[in-house]
Amino acid sequence: xxxxxxxxxxxxxxxxxxxxxxxxxxxxxxxxxxxxxxxxxxxxxxxxxxxxxxxxxxxxxxxxxxxxxxxxxxxxxxxxxxxxxxxxxxxxxxxxxxxxxxxxxxxxxxxxxxxxxxxxxxxxxxxxxxxxxxxxxxxxxxxxxxxxxxxxxxxxxxxxxxxxxxxxxxxxxxxxxxxxxxxxxxxxxxxxxxxxxxxxxxxxxxxxxxxxxxxxxxxxxxxxxxxxxxxxxxxxxxxxxxxxxxxxxxxxxxxxxxxxxxxxxxxxxxxxxxxxxxxxxxxxxxxxxxxxxxxxxxxxxxxxxxxxxxxxxxxxxxxxxxxxxxxxxxxxxxxxxxx
Amino acid sequence: xxxxxxxxxxxxxxxxxxxxxxxxxxxxxxxxxxxxxxxxxxxxxxxxxxxxxxxxxxxxxxxxxxxxxxxxxxxxxxxxxxxxxxxxxxxxxxxxxxxxxxxxxxxxxxxxxxxxxxxxxxxxxxxxxxxxxxxxxxxxxxxxxxxxxxxxxxxxxxxxxxxxxxxxxxx
Numbered sequence: 464x465x466x467x468x469x470x471x472x473x474x475x476x477x478x479x480x481x482x483x484x485x486x487x488x489x490x491x492x493x494x495x496x497x498x499x500x501x502x503x504x505x506x507x508x509x510x511x512x513x514x515x516x517x518x519x520x521x522x523x524x525x526x527x528x529x530x531x532x533x534x535x536x537x538x539x540x541x542x543x544x545x546x547x548x549x550x551x552x553x554x555x556x557x558x559x560x561x562x563x564x565x566x567x568x569x570x571x572x573x574x575x576x577x578x579x580x581x582x583x584x585x586x587x588x589x590x591x592x593x594x595x596x597x598x599x600x601x602x603x604x605x606x607x608x609x610x611x612x613x614x615x616x617x618x619x620x621x622x623x624x625x626x627x628x629x630x631x632x633x634x635x636x637x638x639x640x641x642x643x644x645x646x647x648x649x650x651x652x653x654x655x656x657x658x659x660x661x662x663x664x665x666x667x668x669x670x671x672x673x674x675x676x677x678x679x680x681x682x683x684x685x686x687x688x689x690x691x692x693x694x695x696x697x698x699x700x701x702x703x704x705x706x707x708x709x710x711x712x713x714x715x716x717x718x719x720x721x722x723x724x725x726x727x728x729x730x731x732x733x734x735x736x737x738x739x740x741x742x743x744x745x746x747x748x749x750x751x752x753x754x755x756x757x758x759x760x761x762x763x764x765x766x767x768x769x770x771x772x773x774x775x776x777x778x779x780x781x782x783x784x785x786x787x788x789x790x791x792x793x794x795x796x797x798x799x800x801x802x
Numbered sequence: 803x804x805x806x807x808x809x810x811x812x813x814x815x816x817x818x819x820x821x822x823x824x825x826x827x828x829x830x831x832x833x834x835x836x837x838x839x840x841x842x843x844x845x846x847x848x849x850x851x852x853x854x855x856x857x858x859x860x861x862x863x864x865x866x867x868x869x870x871x872x873x874x875x876x877x878x879x880x881x882x883x884x885x886x887x888x889x890x891x892x893x894x895x896x897x898x899x900x901x902x903x904x905x906x907x908x909x910x911x912x913x914x915x916x917x918x919x920x921x922x923x924x925x926x927x928x929x930x931x932x933x934x935x936x937x938x939x940x941x942x943x944x945x946x947x948x949x950x951x952x953x954x955x956x957x958x959x960x961x962x963x964x965x966x967x968x969x970x971x972x973x
Contacts, residue, residue: 473823477823482824485841485927486807486838486841486842486925487807487841487842487925488807491807491808491822491824492807492808492809492810492821492822494822495808495819495821495822495823597931597935608918608935608936609935610935613935640808641808641809643808643809643810643821669841669924669925669927669928670841670925670927670928670931671928671931673920673921673923673924673925673928674921674923674924677921677923680809681946683946684946
């Protein structure tokens with residue numbers, strides 16, 4: 464009898480559910496890339512679990528032929544933590560949006576990242592509440608006119624990556640929905656990371672916030688507006704690959720043009736493995752149009768994993784005290800009868 | 803064949819996208835819902851008219867004459883190549899009509915500045931959202947350099963919807 468695992472294909476991960484996203488929504492592309500990444504991991508599909516909150520992106524688990532949990536608003540990180548603790552052999556993915564994770568679920572997001580639970584968080588950032596028809600979100604830019612900000616938003620927007628890095632995330636990355644090869648690479652890297660991997664995906668909501676990321680996705684524009692991060696390589700960008708990022712006085716980034724006076728060796732070289740998160744944080748704060756926005760893996764470091772620490776404590780307690788007895792536990796200590 | 807859902811460049815003639823599996827069959831057949839139609843179709847489908855523009859220094863009288871001659875309700879106001887505003891029939895009623903001595907003043911003083919715009923790739927649904935949000939009847943369509951290449955009106959959208967609705971009803 465053969466013990467080899469069957470070779471899976473993207474179709475094996477497609478459920479029979481009708482897709483209910485709007486036509487041309489960026490979510491389709493992210494779903495497609497996920498279905499391509501999972502078969503390449505060599506893991507049986509029953510070992511995956513997708514957990515989501517509320518929002519357009521959170522319909523994702525319905526469309527994956529894996530275990531899944533459409534949770535409550537903002538609580539996907541908490542549910543996913545429990546799923547991972549109870550089932551350490553599962554590969555757990557959290558699918559969330561900018562509103563779900565940074566507004567309603569901001570607290571839960573912070574704690575799952577600081578604990579470094581071994582799961583993957585994919586944040587679909589479209590800078591708007593799509594499911595509820597176009598209210599502003601925590602990532603909507605200043606001045607954004609929406610259904611709930613008719614005179615323009617006066618809220619300073621959150622940068623998802625800055626939040627993640629501020630929580631000392633061990634893996635932080637960014638990609639764009641329609642940059643399919645890059646997105647697949649980033650999702651693959653996230654899948655292989657041990658600990659919490661946090662990926663922000665720029666995702667176009669073509670109904671309520673169309674074109675929010677055209678600067679980072681359109682051919683002819685993106686070359687000047689984004690810079691791809693590669694470990695150990697200088698930050699070079701531009702249509703002619705003639706621009707770069709250099710560190711100036713005050714340890715601040717500046718855009719320079721390569722030429723006689725500036726060479727590639729003068730540029731900032733990316734180091735995703737550095738323990739100190741300052742570089743990743745500085746990169747996360749580079750925003751269009753003042754800077755090209757970095758794409759790729761900002762940070763990839765190792766740290767003890769929460770679920771392994773908890774599991775070790777459980778095993779130590781069993782070794783010291785023996786297997787537990789739930790009935791005995793219920794009847795231990797102070798008990799009383801209610802009449 | 804660019805997939806409208808994920809942007810993948812497919813070989814011509816495929817039924818479904820090689821990347822995301824979405825149907826590549828044209829979906830404006832009768833039987834599709836209006837919601838699907840306005841989400842999938844881009845504004846460029848209904849933007850057939852070239853915009854009528856006027857320089858910001860032109861006086862209101864000349865601007866109104868231009869609107870009457872072209873049977874339109876909205877002019878795009880330019881400073882050279884830059885779109886700086888729109889001048890509409892609503893502006894005539896609300897800002898000019900109370901004092902007709904203003905007819906000889908520059909249109910720039912009566913236009914709606916920095917108008918909301920759409921691009922060729924935006925969906926009709928997004929254009930409707932913008933119109934609803936701002937209470938606009940017209941939206942300039944601009945290219946990647948923010949230069950106007952067209953204008954769509956609520957009437958254009960209404961006509962598009964009526965045709966599609968009739969197709970859907972007739973099966």
